[in-house]
Amino acid sequence: MSDTAPGSGTPRARAREQTMRDIVRIGRVHLATDGAAALSLRAVARDLGVVSSAVYRYVGSRDELLTLLVVDGYDELGDAVDAALSRVDRADHAGRLRAIGRAVRTWALAEPATYALLFGSPVPGYRAPAEQTTGPGTRVIARLVEVWEDAWVAGAVTVDEAPVSPRRLSRDLARIRRDLGLTAPDELVARGVLVWAAVFGCVSFEVFGQYGADTFTQPQDVFDHHLEVLAGTVGLA
Amino acid sequence: MSDTAPGSGTPRARAREQTMRDIVRIGRVHLATDGAAALSLRAVARDLGVVSSAVYRYVGSRDELLTLLVVDGYDELGDAVDAALSRVDRADHAGRLRAIGRAVRTWALAEPATYALLFGSPVPGYRAPAEQTTGPGTRVIARLVEVWEDAWVAGAVTVDEAPVSPRRLSRDLARIRRDLGLTAPDELVARGVLVWAAVFGCVSFEVFGQYGADTFTQPQDVFDHHLEVLAGTVGLA
DNA sequence: TGTACATCAGTGAACGCGCGTTCACTGATGTAC
C-alpha cells in the first residue's frame, strides 16, 4: 500500500495531472497571443513537446480545452476575489465592495486574454457547458450579493428610492431573492445587479482599451472613484 | 457631360461603390457567423461570386476589411443614437440619456456581432487605425457629454458630492474639460465617464449572455431601471 | 518475488479542409484627340 490515495497518487496519475496542468498553462499562453477563436490543439501539442494527436489522450476536443480554460479562469478570478475579501472585516461593507472591485480589475489587467474569454465576445461556435462553468462562473456575483445582504441585515444600507415599478421585473426579483434566500428588498437587489454590471463595464472599458490611450494617466484613480460612486448607488455611504 | 459629378458618378465608379457596399454587407454576415478572428477574405469573395484574388481590387488586406467593418459599425450605432435623440427635446436631459441608452441597447441586440467587434474582446493581431476609427468611435460618448453639459448649463443637475480627490485624476479631468470645452465640474465629468462605462457594461452583459438565460424574463425592464438609477448618479433626477 | 496480462502515453502518417497573398493574364470600359 502506498502513502497516497490509491489510483490518484500513483506516479502515472501524478504525471497525468501534471500534463493536464501543462496543457491548461500552455493553452492560456496561446489564448493571450492568438485569441480564443484561434486556439489550436496542434499549437498546444507543439509547445508541450508532443505530437499533435497525443493531446487527445488528455483533451477530447478543442472545445473541451476551451472549457478547461474557462473553468480555470473563473476559478482564478474567484480565488483572487476571495483572497482580497479575506483581508477585509466582514462588517466593513463598503470596504468589501471596494476589495471585490479592485480584485476583479487587478486580475483582469494581469490576465486580459482570459478575462476576454470570460467576459468579452462569445467565441463563435462554442457554448460553455453549464454544468461545468456555472459554479465557478457565479463566484464573484455570489460574493457581491453577500455584501448587499450582509449590509441590509446589519441595517447599514439605505435604499430610499421608489420601489422597482414594472410588475414583471418585480416577479423576477422576487424569484431571485427566493432562490438566493435574500431578505434585501427588490430595489437593493436591482441596484446590486447594476453595480455588478457597472463594475465589469468599467473593467472591460479599461482592459479592452475603450478609453483613449492617453485619456487617463492613472486609471486606478478613475476606477476607485467609480467604485465609491457605485457604493453610494447601492446605499453604502 | 453627364448629369452626375465627373469621376464619382460614372457607371464604373457607381459599380465600384456598390461592390464596396456589398463587401461590407457580406463581411458583416460573416462576422455574425464566424466572428472577427475568423473573418476571411476568401469567404467574402465566395459570397460575392468572385474569385478570391478579385477582392484585392477593393480591399488591400484582411485587416483593411476589419477596419471597414469597424467604421461602418460605429457609424450605424452613431446614426441610431442620433435618430433616437432627434425625437427628444433638447431640454429633456434625463429623456435624452434614456434615449441614448436604449438606442445603444437596441442596436447592440440587433447587431451583436458588430457590437462585439466594437466593444468586445480585441481582435488578436489587429489594431484599428486611429485616424479612421476615432471619429466614428467617439460619437456616442460625444452625445452623452453633450447631455451632461446641457444639463449643467441649464442648472438642471445637482452634484453635491465631495469633489474628486486624487490630484492626478483632477488633472486629467481638467484636461478633458479643456479639450471638450466643458463648463461642468470635475465630479460631474467623472460620473459621466462612469455612466458611460456602466451603460455599455449593462449592454455587454446582456448581449454577451452574462446574465443567466432565464434570470430576467424582460431584460428591457432591467435595463430601463438601471438607466433611471444611472440618471440619478449623474444628478438627473 | 516473478510472471502474464492489461492499461495507457505517445508516435507517425494520413484525411480533407481553409487561409492570405502574389502574379501574369484577358477582356471590357472609359478617355483624349
Place this chain on the structure above:
DNA sequence: TGTACATCAGTGAACGCGCGTTCACTGATGTAC
C-alpha cells in the same frame, strides 16, 4: 463621330501555411495472481 490608348475588374494558378481529428502502431508502466 471614330480611333488609339489607358485604365481597371476579374481570372486562374500557384506559394506555403496551419488546422482538427482518426487510426493502427510501439513500448513502457502498472496490476493480479
